[in-house]
Amino acid sequence: MATEPAISVADLHHAYGTRPVLRGVDLDVAPGTVFALLGPNGAGKTTVVKILSTLVRADAGRLRVAGHDLATEPDAVRAAIGVTGQFSAVDGLLTGTENLQLMADLHHLPRARGRARTRELLEQFDLADAAGRPAGSYSGGMRRRLDLAMTLVGTPELIFLDEPTTGLDPRSRRDLWTTVRALVQTGVTVFLTTQYLEEADQLADDVGVLDGGRLVARGSPAHLKTLVPGGHVRARFAGHDDLAAAAGAVPAGVPDPDALTLQVPATGVPDLRALLDRLDAAGAAPDELTVHTPDLDDVFLALTGHATSTETTREVPAP
Amino acid sequence: MTAPTLAARPVTHPVADSLTMVRRRLVHMRRYPSLTIMLIGQPIVFLLLFAFVFGATMGAGLAGPGGGRTDYLVFITPTILLMTVASVALATALAVATDMTEGIVARFRTMAIARVSVLTGHVVGAVIQTAIALAVVLAVALLLGFRTGAGPLAWLGVVGVLALATVALTWFTVALGLAAGSVETASNTPMFLLLLPFLGSGFVTTDSMPAGLRWFAEHQPFTPIIDTLRGLLTGAPDLAAPAAAAVAWCVVITAASYLWAKRLYARRTDS
Numbered sequence: 001m002a003t004e005p006a007i008s009v010a011d012l013h014h015a016y017g018t019r020p021v022l023r024g025v026d027l028d029v030a031p032g033t034v035f036a037l038l039g040p041n042g043a044g045k046t047t048v049v050k051i052l053s054t055l056v057r058a059d060a061g062r063l064r065v066a067g068h069d070l071a072t073e074p075d076a077v078r079a080a081i082g083v084t085g086q087f088s089a090v091d092g093l094l095t096g097t098e099n100l101q102l103m104a105d106l107h108h109l110p111r112a113r114g115r116a117r118t119r120e121l122l123e124q125f126d127l128a129d130a131a132g133r134p135a136g137s138y139s140g141g142m143r144r145r146l147d148l149a150m151t152l153v154g155t156p157e158l159i160f161l162d163e164p165t166t167g168l169d170p171r172s173r174r175d176l177w178t179t180v181r182a183l184v185q186t187g188v189t190v191f192l193t194t195q196y197l198e199e200a201d202q203l204a205d206d207v208g209v210l211d212g213g214r215l216v217a218r219g220s221p222a223h224l225k226t227l228v229p230g231g232h233v234r235a236r237f238a239g240h241d242d243l244a245a246a247a248g249a250v251p252a253g254v255p256d257p258d259a260l261t262l263q264v265p266a267t268g269v270p271d272l273r274a275l276l277d278r279l280d281a282a283g284a285a286p287d288e289l290t291v292h293t294p295d296l297d298d299v300f301l302a303l304t305g306h307a308t309s310t311e312t313t314r315e316v317p318a319p
Numbered sequence: 320m321t322a323p324t325l326a327a328r329p330v331t332h333p334v335a336d337s338l339t340m341v342r343r344r345l346v347h348m349r350r351y352p353s354l355t356i357m358l359i360g361q362p363i364v365f366l367l368l369f370a371f372v373f374g375a376t377m378g379a380g381l382a383g384p385g386g387g388r389t390d391y392l393v394f395i396t397p398t399i400l401l402m403t404v405a406s407v408a409l410a411t412a413l414a415v416a417t418d419m420t421e422g423i424v425a426r427f428r429t430m431a432i433a434r435v436s437v438l439t440g441h442v443v444g445a446v447i448q449t450a451i452a453l454a455v456v457l458a459v460a461l462l463l464g465f466r467t468g469a470g471p472l473a474w475l476g477v478v479g480v481l482a483l484a485t486v487a488l489t490w491f492t493v494a495l496g497l498a499a500g501s502v503e504t505a506s507n508t509p510m511f512l513l514l515l516p517f518l519g520s521g522f523v524t525t526d527s528m529p530a531g532l533r534w535f536a537e538h539q540p541f542t543p544i545i546d547t548l549r550g551l552l553t554g555a556p557d558l559a560a561p562a563a564a565a566v567a568w569c570v571v572i573t574a575a576s577y578l579w580a581k582r583l584y585a586r587r588t589d590s
Contacts, residue, residue: 053429075331078431089422091343093350105339106432108332134350150426 004067006031006158006189007052012061014047021047023213025061029206031157034180034190036204038197040304043210045193046086049162052191053083066158082156086163088143089150092136096127096146099135103153121149125179141172148179159183161192165199177202197297211304224299231293233266233275235286242284249282250275266291333433340440341447344414348448358410359452361513362403363459369395369522370463381524389464396460397548398521401484401541403456405512407449408488415441415496416505419587438493438584445489446482453481473551480547480562483569488512490576497583515541520549540568 007029014022021044029035039045050056052065054074063070066080083089090099100121104114122128125145130138135146144164151159161180165173180190180203194200200207201221209217209224217224237243237260246262247255253264266272272291279286348355369377370392378391418424418437427437469477492509499505516522518535519542525533536542543564550558 055425055428075431078429081429083426083429085422085425087422087425089426091423092421093347094343098346102339102343105342106336106427106430108335154430 004031005029005064006033006066007035007191008062008064009048009052010062012048012051012058012063014044014051014056014059014061021213022051022058025210025213025215027208027215027218029189029191031189032184032187033205034184034192034203036200036207037191037193037210038195038200038207038300039193039210040195044213045210046162048210049083049085049160049191049193053081053160054078079154080157082151082154082159084144084147084151084159084161084164086166088147090135090138090143090146093134095134096122096131096138099146099150100153103150107154109153117153121152125149141168141175144168144172144176148176152183156188158189158191161190163193163195165194165196173199197300209300209303216303217299225294227299227302231266231291232263233272234261234263234290234292235275235279236261236288236290237284238287242286245282246279246284246286249278249284262286331431331433333436333439336432336436337439337443340436341443344440344444345447347414348444354410355448355452358406358448359403359455361406362399362452362456365402366395366399366456366460366463369399377522389466392460392463392465393467393553394549395522396457396465397552398516398545399456399460400453400481400548401521401545402513402516403452404449404481404485404488405509405515407445407452408485408492408512409506409509410448411441411445411489412492412496412499412505412509413502415493416499416502419497420502434584435581438580441493442486442489446485449485449489467552468554469552473554476551476562477548480544480551480565480569483566483573484544487569487572487576490573490580494576494580494583497580497587515539516545520545540565540572543568 005028007027009025009027012022012025013020025044025048027035037045037048047056051058052063052070054070054077058070065077068076068080070077091102094102097118100118101114104117107114109117119128122131125148127142127146127149130142135143138146148161148164164180165176168176177199180192184190190203192199192203204221207217207219207221207224208215217227235246237246240257240260243255243257243260243262247253250262250264253262255262264275266275370388374388374391378387378389378394381391381394415438418441424437428434492512495509496505499508518532519525519539520536521541525536525542528536543561546561547558547565549555550561
């Protein structure tokens with residue numbers, strides 16, 4: 001039981017009508033970890049969440065969530081999970097307190113415990129002051145916090161967060177990250193989808209990149225970064241003469257005549273120093289210099305740019 | 320972590336969950352009183368309009384030169400009561416459609432709760448709302464001078480027929496609300512329910528109508544329901560025929576709408 005994955009997906013297929021959305025997805029999520037499903041709009045991220053949270057029945061696939069078979073024991077799965085979808089799932093006419101109390105009632109918590117849990121969550125999510133106001137009057141960030149608090153009323157062991165920070169301001173986003181980290185501390189498993197690579201980088205133990213209905217890459221954020229070539233320096237010049245001189249002095253560089261830039265592979269300060277020395281010697285002083293370390297954006301672009309044609313899953317070896 | 324034995328055998332609580340959903344709808348009603356006021360106001364406006372503007376003329380037309388405003392008030396009060404039922408039912412279509420477009424129902428569906436409780440919550444809530452609306456409308460009719468010699472048994476019959484009609488129209492509008500793709504559609508499609516009493520025995524007798532319309536008026540569900548209510552309140556001698564037709568219509572509409580609603584709900588929750 002302890003070694004069973006919190007989520008186990010094998011050969012998941014799904015189509016809306018004749019349009020295939022998922023074309024054979026395999027993934028496992030270990031208990032107590034954060035898994036981030038990354039992908040562009042329309043990649044099928046939300047469909048995966050809908051299927052795993054019992055909202056949509058998969059066309060095919062062997063799926064187990066929280067130790068239960070999705071097809072045969074959906075109610076057991078529902079009892080173990082909490083879902084915060086992309087669209088706010090709060091009742092706008094009810095107050096914050098009433099929304100949480102509604103969840104407590106539906107989880108059949110004893111009255112006193114329901115009240116206590118409601119108070120506790122209002123406090124934890126910084127909603128105590130707004131508790132008596134209808135949720136319809138809340139700001140986007142407050143709604144999202146209430147939404148997540150409602151998901152937690154039943155103390156789920158596994159929570160799904162579908163693009164939890166889409167549309168939030170940077171501060172609310174950071175607050176939500178802190179909350180997710182705190183949840184993981186208590187042993188909760190988190191399955192999140194996001195378009196923001198930074199978010200996956202910040203939160204996830206494990207990342208899956210979904211594109212064209214398939215997982216095109218899988219691994220920890222650090223390992224995914226090893227999939228793309230190292231960092232580079234981009235130097236921008238005032239004119240074509242300078243660019244030509246610089247390109248002549250640095251054969252490894254790739255010039256871009258339209259942008260007047262030269263892109264040179266470089267991974268550390270020594271590389272950078274050597275590059276500047278060479279440019280000096282050639283008399284081509286750059287107007288602007290940007291140092292680029294690889295992030296998940298690079299991974300993402302590299303993978304989704306090629307993946308649709310190669311159609312292979314690149315397995316990242318475990319550390 | 321949840322104990323595995325607990326999660327392995329989740330028990331659904333359809334009654335408790337339905338009651339929770341009823342409470343939710345009643346809070347909505349309290350939070351949004353303008354809608355409730357409009358729903359009750361609509362039949363009252365019709366009542367005032369027909370009693371005071373058309374009352375004297377219509378009354379004379381119905382009962383001959385001796386008839387008047389008061390006779391007509393007695394004639395239309397059952398109609399207005401049924402329109403009150405229809406008026407609240409319109410709000411049910413709206414509430415169901417709104418629910419379906421919002422994320423909250425998706426949340427309910429990911430929880431281990433009895434699925435049908437969302438719908439039964441609306442139905443039971445609507446029945447309570449209708450009962451309140453009927454009490455208010457009846458009080459206004461009494462204030463305007465509506466009097467009846469109906470005994471307790473006849474009143475019991477009135478309550479019974481209204482209850483059957485309420486359940487039928489409520490399930491019907493629940494289904495319409497589910498069938499509507501948007502809240503706007505849901506607020507428009509059930510409007511014909513307010514028109515049907517006019518195309519029946521609601522405000523005039525059907526024998527005053529041209530043949531085609533008369534045929535429709537005599538065969539649509541509102542006519543036997545109104546005739547039964549009117550007969551019970553005025554002490555008409557033989558009500559067997561309209562009463563049987565009224566009950567049959569209500570049962571058929573309830574059963575068909577319930578099945579339709581269930582199918583729509585399953586389809587929308589299992590896309």
